[in-house]
Amino acid sequence: MPIFTISKEALVGTAALGAAFAAGVIIGKKRAPWHFGTRKEQKAFYKKGDPLIDYMLKHSMREHPVLKKLRRRTMEEPEGINMICCDQSQFMANLAKLICAKKVLEIGVFTGYNTLNMALALPDDGKVVGCEVNNDYINIGKPFWKQAGVEHKIDVRIKPAVETLDELLAAGEAGTYDFAFIDADKKSYIEYYEKCLRLVRKGGIIAIDNVFWKRKVLKPGKNDIECQTIQHLNEKILRDVRVNISMITMADGVTLAFKL
Ligand SMILES: C[S@@+](CC[C@H](N)C(=O)[O-])C[C@H]1O[C@@H](n2cnc3c(N)ncnc32)[C@H](O)[C@@H]1O
Structure with missing residues (x-):
């Protein structure tokens, strides 16, 4: 035996x-x-x-x-x-759990590795609203969300993220999100940050990915709009009295903004 x-x-x-x-x-x-x-x-x-x-x-x-x-x-x-680093995703899911998050926003879902991690961290009646423009990526992720038993917590909107964020604001969802993760097109980062700041509640967290932009923030090229936008956002957040912040040397750099 x-x-x-x-x-x-x-x-x-x-x-x-x-x-x-x-x-x-x-x-x-x-x-x-x-x-x-x-x-x-x-x-x-x-x-x-x-x-x-x-x-x-x-x-x-x-x-x-x-x-x-x-x-x-x-x-x-x-x-x-393009997938998120798995250690970064685990860290953010732990943060979401720590603040007892129920509503999460993800800007830039891709195949949904982080979306799935967040959904796993939320209670059964929790919700991840995802913004994505490419449905092919979502179709890769969906069967895995189902397999993990959390598909019902994930609501992906296939359209430019700015439109989804505006719709959420128009629907009266300002101040109702616990956690937002910004990880889509860099040129819109400042707009995403401002809209997320309205959608996230006091005590909620906004995580911004790629704030080092492959170390290029140290010296952005003249025509590198993406890098310049990230650099401007980094400067803006440093002085933003609406949030407490930490810039984490993890992956490609992650800023955590804690809404006051
Ligand atoms: C770096 S990937 C996101 C990685 C993802 N967070 C993960 O967990 O692996 C960026 C994603 O943003 C999407 N994207 C780019 N521009 C967008 C926009 N304007 N609105 C919504 N999604 C966008 C891309 O299609 C891509 O899937």
């Missing part, structure tokens, strides 16, 4: 994980499997192949099995690199 039992799925999963890790070691990469999902910007920010990042991921990631599947599916896409 066995001392412990293990399901066939778990056995296969463990064997596959072991094989993937061993393959990495054998070919000299020595990377934990979840490293495959991190973004170029993260690798650009930290020193290339920094073993500390591998250590951090190995010792902090508690990725839900469906998130892992979605990450791997997303990496099959040519634009897969």
